Amino acid sequence: MSTRDRLQRGALYSGGFLGPFGGGVVTSMLPELGDSLGVSTAQAASSLTSYLLPFATLMLVSGTYGARWGGLRTVRVAYGVYAAAALVSTLAPTFALFQVGRVLQGCANAFTTPLLLGALAAVTPAARLGRALGAFGALQAAGQTTAPLIGGITAEANWRIAFAIIAAVALALGALGLPRTATPAESGAPPRLRDAMQPAVLRVGLVALLGWGALGGLGFLVAFRAEDELGLDSAHRGLLLTGFGLAGMLAARPVGAAIDRWGARAAVLTGAVGGAVLVAATGLLGTVGAVAVAWALAGVAGQLVLVGVNSAILTSAGANRSGAVSVVQALRFGGTALAPLALTPLYAVNPVAAFVVPTTMLAVAAPLLMPRTPARTD
Numbered sequence: 001m002s003t004r005d006r007l008q009r010g011a012l013y014s015g016g017f018l019g020p021f022g023g024g025v026v027t028s029m030l031p032e033l034g035d036s037l038g039v040s041t042a043q044a045a046s047s048l049t050s051y052l053l054p055f056a057t058l059m060l061v062s063g064t065y066g067a068r069w070g071g072l073r074t075v076r077v078a079y080g081v082y083a084a085a086a087l088v089s090t091l092a093p094t095f096a097l098f099q100v101g102r103v104l105q106g107c108a109n110a111f112t113t114p115l116l117l118g119a120l121a122a123v124t125p126a127a128r129l130g131r132a133l134g135a136f137g138a139l140q141a142a143g144q145t146t147a148p149l150i151g152g153i154t155a156e157a158n159w160r161i162a163f164a165i166i167a168a169v170a171l172a173l174g175a176l177g178l179p180r181t182a183t184p185a186e187s188g189a190p191p192r193l194r195d196a197m198q199p200a201v202l203r204v205g206l207v208a209l210l211g212w213g214a215l216g217g218l219g220f221l222v223a224f225r226a227e228d229e230l231g232l233d234s235a236h237r238g239l240l241l242t243g244f245g246l247a248g249m250l251a252a253r254p255v256g257a258a259i260d261r262w263g264a265r266a267a268v269l270t271g272a273v274g275g276a277v278l279v280a281a282t283g284l285l286g287t288v289g290a291v292a293v294a295w296a297l298a299g300v301a302g303q304l305v306l307v308g309v310n311s312a313i314l315t316s317a318g319a320n321r322s323g324a325v326s327v328v329q330a331l332r333f334g335g336t337a338l339a340p341l342a343l344t345p346l347y348a349v350n351p352v353a354a355f356v357v358p359t360t361m362l363a364v365a366a367p368l369l370m371p372r373t374p375a376r377t378d
Helices: 003-024 027-037 041-069 071-091 095-110 113-123 126-157 160-176 199-214 216-228 234-262 264-284 288-314 321-349 351-369
Strands: none
Touching: 003 041, 003 071, 003 095, 003 113, 003 126, 003 160, 027 041, 027 095, 027 126, 041 071, 041 095, 041 113, 041 321, 071 095, 071 113, 071 160, 095 113, 113 126, 113 288, 113 321, 126 160, 126 234, 126 288, 199 216, 199 264, 199 288, 199 321, 199 351, 216 234, 216 264, 216 288, 216 321, 216 351, 234 264, 234 288, 264 288, 264 351, 288 321, 321 351
């Protein structure tokens, strides 16, 4: 393997880091962001939605159309747009213009993630795909986990520095492109959206929706409980929440190796049932230490579900794997977006039920929905 090929393989994984990092970097700089651009902290918080909503919406179709246009071409254009959008946010004199940059970042990210996963599957032997997806998942978790920390550090000097760095990294990744490998769009008939909307794919997508909505998407409930019942201040709440992402990051590669050995379905079911128990414990246990351990272990369960559903799709033999993984990821982030809307009112009525109801749904539904054979996309 040449040096350039190694760099391009590294760029695949680095792209997995950049997306979650760019989305979450504003989390800890909201007060500084609001003060600089003349809006309240609550208004500044809408910059999270401005990134995630177009990202999740476009993900339904981005994998299919990106593969149709050509994976390398699409990824390079998307990184260029991502870099330009980050520069818009860097230089924005008003909050409205800053939001334009955030929307464009989310749109561009929708056209990188599924194609990176598709390219990773194309250059990885099937027997080692779980390990590769585990490494990709580890970097995604690292991006999500470190974004608030790095964003907060840069905000001490100037929050705009973070976006300038993001722009530079996106340009570098775009220049490296993808490993030289044929994609379906380059070697056969153009991928079709209906190939990615097969019933088996949608079943896996529903598992991803429930899985991420009932595991990673419940961080806000953990924060509520940490303040209301455990009496933690903001710094200690943040430390508690970090356990989920840190444990998931450390466990992702071993999880991938386990998937190579035991299969995607076994991993997803283990993560769904085990995660249900752990998240329920997070809502029931009465000491900070016990809650912290349960929530961190739930991060391992989350990786079992996340890497498992990606592996289930990418080991399929269909012509539109990028489109299929795009649909599954869109549903995954849809679960994250729906969780606060559905569960915050329930938490106000019965805090324990807010933890137990979604995890019970996941534990019951996952064995019924997960296909016993790979989900084909043709």
